[in-house]
Amino acid sequence: MLSALFRPALLVLLLMTPTLQAHASDSDDHYPVTLDNCGRQITFEAPPQRAVSIGQNTTEILLSLGLADHMAASAVWIGEVPDTLRAANDRVPRLSSTVPGFESVLGQDPDLVAAQFETDVGPRGRVASREQFASLGVPTYLSPTDCVGRVYGGDANSDGARTKAFDMALVYREIEELADIFDVSNRGNELINTLQARETRAVSEAAGMPQDLSMVWWFSSAELTGDAWVAGTLGAPGYIMKTLGAHNVIDSHEEWPAVSWERIASMDPDVIVLGEMNRRNFPADDISQKIDFLEHDPVTREMSAVRHHRFIVLDAQAMNPTLRTVEGLETVAEGLKGLGLTDTDASNETP
Numbered sequence: 147m148l149s150a151l152f153r154p155a156l157l158v159l160l161l162m163t164p165t166l167q168a169h170a171s172d173s174d175d176h177y178p179v180t181l182d183n184c185g186r187q188i189t190f191e192a193p194p195q196r197a198v199s200i201g202q203n204t205t206e207i208l209l210s211l212g213l214a215d216h217m218a219a220s221a222v223w224i225g226e227v228p229d230t231l232r233a234a235n236d237r238v239p240r241l242s243s244t245v246p247g248f249e250s251v252l253g254q255d256p257d258l259v260a261a262q263f264e265t266d267v268g269p270r271g272r273v274a275s276r277e278q279f280a281s282l283g284v285p286t287y288l289s290p291t292d293c294v295g296r297v298y299g300g301d302a303n304s305d306g307a308r309t310k311a312f313d314m315a316l317v318y319r320e321i322e323e324l325a326d327i328f329d330v331s332n333r334g335n336e337l338i339n340t341l342q343a344r345e346t347r348a349v350s351e352a353a354g355m356p357q358d359l360s361m362v363w364w365f366s367s368a369e370l371t372g373d374a375w376v377a378g379t380l381g382a383p384g385y386i387m388k389t390l391g392a393h394n395v396i397d398s399h400e401e402w403p404a405v406s407w408e409r410i411a412s413m414d415p416d417v418i419v420l421g422e423m424n425r426r427n428f429p430a431d432d433i434s435q436k437i438d439f440l441e442h443d444p445v446t447r448e449m450s451a452v453r454h455h456r457f458i459v460l461d462a463q464a465m466n467p468t469l470r471t472v473e474g475l476e477t478v479a480e481g482l483k484g485l486g487l488t489d490t491d492a493s494n495e496t497p
Contacts, residue, residue: 201262
């Protein structure tokens with residue numbers, strides 16, 4: 147019998163650089179900085195002093211670059227900040243854990259609004275469009291992870307779909323560009339090198355995994371007994387699975403398609419990855435309710451992953467294209483090892 151439930155210790159081991167809290171350099175020869183960002187050209191004559199970050203990953207990148215003193219506020223959170231960034235984050239006011247109002251963002255007198263999602267700052271942004279900010283002289287930066295190879299509208303649900311697979315290179319690009327904007331490129335390079343080294347170690351950790359190992363990743367659900375929001379093939383979970391050599395039972399280009407448990411059960415994945423988060427928008431946001439449902443629903447309880455308790459609990463932020471995707475890679479690799487699935491000769495009960 148495999149482990150009943152794996153709760154990895156790596157959730158707090160983000161090896162970032164939160165202690166670099168000195169002011170960004172004001173070197174005269176660095177500016178102006180001009181970038182092509184998600185279809186818009188943005189220019190900076192000096193490092194921003196009152197940046198507002200909308201989206202947890204954007205906030206965590208800025209904090210990891212030691213830029214807390216250049217941040218006026220943050221908004222849109224899904225969980226707790228890593229312990230390594232907590233002290234720096236405590237110095238940055240939080241406008242809202244959810245979507246802030248346009249006026250509240252403007253009330254911070256921002257000289258940069260950096261956003262993780264186009265759904266917050268974009269053509270139909272819940273906060274505002276980039277044009278609205280630009281008309282008031284406020285530059286905006288949108289994460290490449292949300293505009294390169296990702297589309298909204300059409301047949302996709304509100305989470306959008308991908309036309310090309312996510313790769314950590316997009317996160318590294320974001321780190322490089324934000325570091326360039328604030329003239330702290332050395333810090334950006336150090337952070338990228340650290341993350342890349344962690345990726346390499348995680349792949350080594352998963353050596354010996356069965357080549358045909360299948361997974362499903364459950365983020366949440368609008369209703370606990372209804373269709374589940376599970377990972378499509380081209381997002382951050384897809385990147386993790388491809389990197390480790392596993393495959394997704396869900397074949398969809400949508401970021402988080404809603405799929406019935408009857409359909410998931412018919413494909414009988416070997417491992418279920420469960421998203422854990424602090425928010426409580428839906429009952430399925432609660433990890434304990436996820437597990438209770440899986441173990442007692444007449445359909446899901448017959449799945450082999452449920453019968454053998456092949457669960458890996460993962461911080462939901464690591465399921466999005468973020469800094470935490472590397473943490474997700476580490477957590478899943480360690481989880482597979484804990485379940486006895488990374489050495490095919492070590493257990494007779496492989497899927």
